[in-house]
Amino acid sequence: MAVWLKRGMSFNKEGKLVPTEVKIEGGRIAAIGRELPVEGEGNVVDVQGKLIAPGLIDVHVHLREPGGEAKETIETGTLAAAKGGFTMVAAMPNTNPVPDRKEQMEWLSRRIRETAHVHVLPYAAITIGQKGEELTDFAALKEAGAFAFTDDGVGVQSAGMMFEAMKRAAALDMAIVAHCEDDTLKNGGAVHDGDFARRYGLAGIPSVCEAVHIARDVLLAEATGCHYHVCHISTKESVRVVRDAKRAGIRVTAEVTPHHLLLCDEDIPGLDTNYKMNPPLRSRADREALIEGLLDGTIDLIATDHAPHTAAEKAKGIEAAPFGIVGLETAFPLLYTHLVKTGLVTLKQLIDWLTIKPAQCFGLDAGRLEIGAPADLTVIDLETEETINPETFASKGNNTPFAGWGCQGWPVMTLVGGTIVWEKGRA
Numbered sequence: 001m002a003v004w005l006k007r008g009m010s011f012n013k014e015g016k017l018v019p020t021e022v023k024i025e026g027g028r029i030a031a032i033g034r035e036l037p038v039e040g041e042g043n044v045v046d047v048q049g050k051l052i053a054p055g056l057i058d059v060h061v062h063l064r065e066p067g068g069e070a071k072e073t074i075e076t077g078t079l080a081a082a083k084g085g086f087t088m089v090a091a092m093p094n095t096n097p098v099p100d101r102k103e104q105m106e107w108l109s110r111r112i113r114e115t116a117h118v119h120v121l122p123y124a125a126i127t128i129g130q131k132g133e134e135l136t137d138f139a140a141l142k143e144a145g146a147f148a149f150t151d152d153g154v155g156v157q158s159a160g161m162m163f164e165a166m167k168r169a170a171a172l173d174m175a176i177v178a179h180c181e182d183d184t185l186k187n188g189g190a191v192h193d194g195d196f197a198r199r200y201g202l203a204g205i206p207s208v209c210e211a212v213h214i215a216r217d218v219l220l221a222e223a224t225g226c227h228y229h230v231c232h233i234s235t236k237e238s239v240r241v242v243r244d245a246k247r248a249g250i251r252v253t254a255e256v257t258p259h260h261l262l263l264c265d266e267d268i269p270g271l272d273t274n275y276k277m278n279p280p281l282r283s284r285a286d287r288e289a290l291i292e293g294l295l296d297g298t299i300d301l302i303a304t305d306h307a308p309h310t311a312a313e314k315a316k317g318i319e320a321a322p323f324g325i326v327g328l329e330t331a332f333p334l335l336y337t338h339l340v341k342t343g344l345v346t347l348k349q350l351i352d353w354l355t356i357k358p359a360q361c362f363g364l365d366a367g368r369l370e371i372g373a374p375a376d377l378t379v380i381d382l383e384t385e386e387t388i389n390p391e392t393f394a395s396k397g398n399n400t401p402f403a404g405w406g407c408q409g410w411p412v413m414t415l416v417g418g419t420i421v422w423e424k425g426r427a
Contacts, residue, residue: 002030002042003418008052008379010369015348020052024375027417032371045420047379050412051347054355054367055087055118055376059177060152060231060255060303061328063089063120065111067096072308072396077328078117080306080395082422084328085378085411088119088366089306093130094153100125100136105144117421118414119366119376121147123177126165132157138168148362150177152231155213157183162217166226175227175362180213180238181279190319192280196265202318205280211237218245218252229361230254232305234279236289243298253361255303256290258331262338263287263401271318274401277307278323291344294353301357302350304331308397326397330388332380334402336409347382375418378411386410 003024010020010032023031038044058081064072074091081089091112099105105124112120124146128134130153138149149169156162156178169176186209191197193204214230218241221228230242233254245252259277264287268275275281293299307324314321332354339345359367366376388405390398412424 002040003415004036004038004042004044005052005377005379006044006046008047008050010052011348011351022052022377024415024418027375029369029371029373029375032369045413047413051380051382052369053085053351053378053380054369055378055414055416056085056332056354057088057358057364057367058086058304058306058328059090059301059358059362061089061091061306062094062308062324063091064095064308070310070396073115074111074120075115075117076394076396077306077308078120079422080326080328080393082117082414082416083394083411084330085332085380085414086118086328087376087378087414087416088121088364090121090123090147092152093123093125093150098125098129099123099141099146100128100130102137102140102144105141105146109145118416123147123150123152125149126151126156126176127161130154132161135161135165135168138172138174142172142174146174148175148177148229150179150231152177152179155179155181155183159216159220163220163224166220166224166228170224170226175229177229177231178213178217179231180210180217182209182212185209185212189280190276191268192265192282194265194283196268200271207235207237207282207286210235210279211241214238214241218242218250221252222248222250225251228252232257232260232279232303233290233293233299234260234282234286236286239289239293239298243293243296246298253300254298255301256294256299257303257305258327258334259325259401260287260290261294261302262334272401273314273316273318273321274325274399276318276321276323277305277325295345300361302331302335302353303358304328306395308395309399311398314399325399325401326393326395327400329393329395330400330402330407332411333386333407333409334405336382337407341408375415377415379413381410381412382408384408384410
């Protein structure tokens with residue numbers, strides 16, 4: 001049965017917003033035009049001048065299942081994704097147990113098929129238990145459905161271990177996705193090593209802690225030919241290293257989070273653990289370098305690093321509370337309101353960083369509003385302003401520093417394979 005999205009708008013090939021209607025059949029986009037005739041049986045949806053965009057893609061989320069179901073599950077996390085306009089997410093492996101063997105990856109793939117509302121691409125761990133001591137069986141994990149390899153949450157400390165991992169990944173045409181952090185430089189810190197840390201007498205995490213790992217890894221990627229992807233880049237030094245590596249022809253890509261684009265350590269109001277994430281909020285100069293890196297192509301895409309925690313965990317205080325904030329349901333409206341509406345970037349650029357760019361980086365059949373493409377779409381209201389209210393989140397986590405922020409650009413409908421998986425105002 002066909003689905004028609006009527007009276008919407010989208011970007012044409014020249015990057016201009018134009019009236020758009022979309023016909024969906026068999027889970028794919030069958031037609032795109034200014035006025036499409038409705039023929040035969042089907043579902044006609046009037047989107048009333050709202051933006052029709054490819055479904056957003058997030059290559060960095062924490063769904064917590066198995067082992068962390070009090071924080072999030074595949075079901076609740078993917079519902080939050082759908083509510084935020086995301087039709088495809090990649091789930092990090094820092095679960096309990098870790099997907100570090102074929103049987104665990106097969107279980108995870110089944111669980112995704114049974115409970116997910118959107119497409120989920122499961123990462124496998126680089127090392128057994130993410131302990132950095134022994135490499136996993138990359139070939140077996142790929143066969144079982146692994147999307148890529150990462151020990152996200154911890155950096156691979158041994159250069160030799162990372163070198164061997166990249167050689168194995170390159171042989172399988174798979175990516176190594178890295179949380180970059182040298183533990184010998186971390187200093188047990190809870191926040192960035194800057195004015196905020198000094199004001200409150202806290203141990204700080206220095207910028208070099210991240211940048212030195214990226215510098216090491218881009219050289220290893222050059223030596224192995226591996227696709228190396230940098231998670232949640234946060235410092236001006238890191239941006240410089242990635243920029244230089246790209247100029248040298250090294251196969252490196254990088255992501256940045258909404259919170260690192262919009263906040264710096266000057267914005268932290270006090271010892272509020274909703275501002276505690278890893279990497280931490282850096283300096284104003286770092287934030288400006290991240291925006292510049294996006295604009296000049298050094299940074300390829302935006303990813304949320306959606307990291308839900310329970311309220312009890314976040315209540316433990318700034319030094320003891322876990323790192324991380326939620327982001328799936330607020331990413332687009334925050335970025336649209338504070339980057340697009342302020343003139344720093346264009347709407348087309350923002351859409352690209354959240355759709356076609358992640359698809360291109362990882363070779364995904366997604367992120368396109370084209371005839372024949374999968375009918376994974378989001379419909380966005382660019383006009384209505386709403387206030388971020390964690391109590392209304394679909395996610396189990398409400399740990400966000402953005403509570404109370406007024407935003408425009410709210411997704412109102414998300415379709416996966418032409419099926420409406422979330423719609424504003426409907427259960």
